[in-house]
Amino acid sequence: MTATITLPDKVEMKKTREGFGRALVDLGERDPRIVVLVGDLSESTMVHFFAERFPERFVQVGIAEQNMTNVAAGLAAMGKIPFLATYGAFATCRAADQIRVTVAYSNLNVKIGGAHGGISVGPDGATHQAMEEISIIRSIPNMSIVVPADYWETYKATLAAAEHQGPVYLRFGREDVPVVTSQDTPFRFGKGEVFADGRDLTIVACGVMVYEALRARETLAARGIAARVVNLHTPKPIDRELLVRCAEETGAIVTAEEHQVNGGLGGAVAEVIVQTRPVPMEFVAVMDRFGQSGRPAELMDAFGLRARDIVAAAERAVARKRG
Amino acid sequence: MTPETLAAEFEAAHRPGRLLWPADRLREKALHVRRDIITLLTKAQTGHSGGPLSCADFGTALFFHEMNLDPTNPEWPERDFWHFSIGHVTPVIYSLMAERGYFPLRDLMSFRSFEGHAQGHPSRHDTRGIEVSAGSLGQGLSVCCGVALAAKMDAHPRRVYCVMGDGEQQEGQIWEAAMFAAHHDLDNLCGIVDYNRKQIDGDVEDVMGIAPLGDKWRAFGWHVLECRGHDMEDILRAFAEARTLRGKPTVILAHTVMGQGVSYMADDYRWHGKPPKPEEGERALRELGTSYAEWSARLLAH
Secondary structure, eight states, X not given: OBOOOOXXXXXXXXXXXXXXXXXXXXXXXXXXXXXXXXXXXXXXXXXXXXXXXXXXXXXXXXXXXXXHHHHHHHHHHTTXXXXXXXEXXXXXXXXXXXXXXXXXXXXXXXXXXEESBSGGGOTTOGGGOBOOHHHHHHTSTTOEXXXXXXXXXXXHHHHHHHHSSSOEEEEOOSSEEEOOSOTTSOOOTTOOXXXXXXXXXXXXXXXXXXXXXXXXXXXXXXXXXXXEEEEOOOSBSOOHHHHHHHHHHHSOEEEEEEEESTTSHHHHHHHHHHHHSOOOEEEEEEOSOOOOSSOHHHHHXXXXXXXXXXXXXXXXXXXXHHO | OOHHHHHHHHHHHTOSBOOOOOHHHHHHHHHXXXXXXXXXXXXXXXXXXXXXXXXXXXXXXXXXXXXXXXXXXXXXXXXXXXEESOGGGHHHXXXXXXXXXXXXXXXXXXXXXXXXXXXXXXXXXXXXXXXXXXXXXXOHHHHHHHHHHHHHHTTOOOOEEEEEESGGGGSHHHHHHXXXXXHTTXXXXXXXXXXXXXXXXXXHHHHHOOOSHHXXXXXXXXXXXXXXXXXXXXXXXXXXXXXXXXXXXXXXXEEOXXXXXXXXXXXXXXXXXXXXXXXXXXXXXXXXXXXXXXXXXXXXXX
16 A cells, blocks of 8 residues: 655654553543553553543553563453553663563553653653664564654553554654654555555564655755655564565665564565565664664764665665665 | 262262362362372473472362362353463373362373363463463463452452462562552452472572562552461461452462472472472372372373
């Protein structure tokens, strides 16, 4: 499916986590099974909207992410649809065993909202810049993971997570990021969307890197390279069919993610490509290093997560393809 | 025993609801549970002996007196909820489930095997009636907090029972959950600590002391009851009292003996994580008034 996205010069900026917070209120209105748990981060995960509207279905757990994960499991075992919210670093790394043994092995219907994903978290530094969630979550059977691109997609992903039967991890960021989709852009759980077409290579991106990929496409077009941009918001379950088709039709792939290169979106895409239609691949990601303090924009620059880095990777991939 | 006597025995044991069996009948069932444990471990030649034997008496009281269950319909909405946070005591969990009617007794004879459903640690995916998988210590009380909280939200009369180990009290998450349960006034939650004072590496107080355990729970805002964990009347007294306590969750410290019921296992931490060899199993079953041939035939007959 192609939902051609063209960026205006001046793009609206909005927080993805606000899409999560707003969607929870709308879910709460329509489904009494929705329960929200938080680990002392109500405002920064934006679940305070839900807390104000549905205090009787809002559970404050305090600073205890492991307990929160399993309390959510117990609620899910009794038929509730619990969403828990904390920072991604704590939701995944700290509570990894709780997710693995209790939530995922039991296949309980727990939804995990991980805020503050990526280097763009900024001044808090490496401890709070979650960049391992895709690798950790996708290695656990029964888990799904969604990395939405912007406000509207986070809103839709949150609704889709509630619909999906089984545990889901939702990743969103801290900062205002460009709104590239609209209320009407299609969102299908587990399915990628072609956001702009091209025949020379495919840029497969998730999260805020979808915007960077669309900007990179403009630069590449001026240099005579026609790039297809795929928004692969769901690294797991991965859209194999779309990826194989892109490899066949464009012959080269660049992945772009605000995440460690080890086992993230790039790895997930490569696992599909090498087994089906091997083509040259390049990875734009954080190259196996911890983050640091700084302003979000300067960190995105310093860690090589900009449109210009995608352009360079695309040129390398196309050169290899033309061998 | 004939198929007819077995059928009569099971008809009574598999009934839905609270069975409220008296102590003498529970003692007889607990003896059968111990025979099951030794028989299935002897057959499997893998698994834990010590903890299952220390849990056998209060476990029998839970399943055959205290809890409201429907084994043929494990998702019965009116049910009480039980969870063994100590997933390694599967021999006693599966014995209680089979004796209560969740699945046939013969399934105990494929414990830990590739062919059977009875995994080494309890699995929701594999065994009907296991509501939440367990095996990594310290997690179960949090799960039970979630179940108890759901009952509160729905104004449901469900009671929630969580069996913990004493060594497990060393896990930090237990105390996160303890704080949570008291903060949210979960008086429908009853924890039971199998206080057998042994863990894999030795005496709990030598490995990593937990005493004074009752004071710790009280400080965390819980009602604390104690009972002699192999004295059926005292176990029933503690469960009955826990049922009356309001405003706070309750924990019962059940003072038990690891390996209780088998002379050479009793109070010896080396029996925490190993099964009896065939000749040791035979000796244990003789002490329990049966033989491997007799008791394995009973299991396979059903």
